[in-house]
Amino acid sequence: MKVKEITSAIEAYAPLYLQESYDNAGMQVGDPNQEVTGVLLCTDVREPIVDEAIERGCNMIISHHPLIFHAIKKIAGRNYIERIIARAIKHDITIYCAHTNMDSARGGVNYKMAEKLGLKNVEILSPQEGSLRKLVVFVPNAQAAQVTQAMCQAGAGRLGNYDSCSYSMAGDGHYRALEGANPTCGEVGELHTEPETRVEVLVHKAVMGKVVAAMLKAHPYEEPAFDIIALNNADKSSGLGVIGDIEPAEDALAFLERVKSTFEVEAVRYSGDTAGKHVSRVAMCGGAGAEFIGLAMARHADVYITGDMKYHEFMGNESRIILADIGHYESEHYTKEIFYDIIRQKMPNFAVAFASNERNQVKYL
Numbered sequence: 001m002k003v004k005e006i007t008s009a010i011e012a013y014a015p016l017y018l019q020e021s022y023d024n025a026g027m028q029v030g031d032p033n034q035e036v037t038g039v040l041l042c043t044d045v046r047e048p049i050v051d052e053a054i055e056r057g058c059n060m061i062i063s064h065h066p067l068i069f070h071a072i073k074k075i076a077g078r079n080y081i082e083r084i085i086a087r088a089i090k091h092d093i094t095i096y097c098a099h100t101n102m103d104s105a106r107g108g109v110n111y112k113m114a115e116k117l118g119l120k121n122v123e124i125l126s127p128q129e130g131s132l133r134k135l136v137v138f139v140p141n142a143q144a145a146q147v148t149q150a151m152c153q154a155g156a157g158r159l160g161n162y163d164s165c166s167y168s169m170a171g172d173g174h175y176r177a178l179e180g181a182n183p184t185c186g187e188v189g190e191l192h193t194e195p196e197t198r199v200e201v202l203v204h205k206a207v208m209g210k211v212v213a214a215m216l217k218a219h220p221y222e223e224p225a226f227d228i229i230a231l232n233n234a235d236k237s238s239g240l241g242v243i244g245d246i247e248p249a250e251d252a253l254a255f256l257e258r259v260k261s262t263f264e265v266e267a268v269r270y271s272g273d274t275a276g277k278h279v280s281r282v283a284m285c286g287g288a289g290a291e292f293i294g295l296a297m298a299r300h301a302d303v304y305i306t307g308d309m310k311y312h313e314f315m316g317n318e319s320r321i322i323l324a325d326i327g328h329y330e331s332e333h334y335t336k337e338i339f340y341d342i343i344r345q346k347m348p349n350f351a352v353a354f355a356s357n358e359r360n361q362v363k364y365l
Helices: 003-013 047-056 080-090 100-104 109-117 141-153 205-218 252-262 290-298 328-332 335-346
Strands: 026-029 039-042 060-063 094-097 120-129 132-140 167-176 191-204 226-230 234-251 269-271 278-288 303-307 322-325 352-354
Touching: 003 026, 003 060, 003 094, 003 335, 026 080, 039 047, 039 335, 047 060, 047 080, 080 094, 100 109, 100 234, 109 120, 109 234, 109 252, 109 278, 109 335, 120 278, 120 290, 132 141, 132 167, 132 205, 141 167, 141 191, 141 205, 191 205, 205 226, 234 252, 234 290, 252 278, 252 303, 252 322, 278 290, 278 328, 290 303, 303 328, 335 352
Parallel strands: 039 060, 039 352, 060 094, 278 303, 303 322
Antiparallel strands: 026 094, 120 234, 132 191, 132 226, 167 191, 234 278, 269 322
16 A cells, blocks of 8 residues: 555545635555555654554554644754654655545545534534636537546535536537637538537536546537636535534533533633533634634534633633633544544455554643
């Protein structure tokens, strides 16, 4: 099994184009064509993790957080990042991460949080906006199915839990082939009418080039007519955070106790009135997600769970919502289970393990 086969499986689940603009997800250190002897999974790549990989014969480490987040100008062992890079190269260890692309993917980090708490009717809290396009192309009736299939295989036609989505409508195309043309239908110099199908598909802007290339290759015309239309629709299949329901509703304080136990939190920081309150709608965002407090309230959440909240962010809405900071690491450490499931589904007998030397770097006294 090669590195690129494993990374391709992860990126099919959480495409790199879903990552935020500031992020550095993907290959950090290594060779995509290297044969993999074993995979070690973690949330953060630290020096003990690399030591464990060497001891266990694993030459690939997959993490949630990037080891290399900012520019590296020297590898001189001045800090743990430089030391890890040098040690990984010396021992032919590949380091790969899926960060905000896994945060935004359907079934990613926030869906794993929802799964752990047993939320129902789970939806994206903050769907991506401005990322969708509509591709419209006109095809002779006989080739409409093959062109549609080619576009969908290239990544078009995905909508929530559905793929191969398209719309078609019959009509007539009119054109005159000029001197030098090589028309599929009609003759040079003659006005021709061809029964055609108008095919429409949704396309994420990041894969538009690939989809257009597939369409042009499958299309029988020398000069296909097509339109690319920007859409204002939110992409409800990807985005940050989730919101869902607790059925039946739970006592608020008992729910926070369950959150503490589920995510192995030593101390939950929270604000809001819990006396006599019940929780039936929960919003969550793994990592640092204080920016979505207002959105959680707008969508009628009783509780919003995230990490890295500042003191003043707790204030002002105590009567409207319970805010719970469970810690950055604690909110995301189950991400390793997603990596595990992806790899084992594709390669059931492959050597993949959770790092035993991983520890939250934040201590509670």
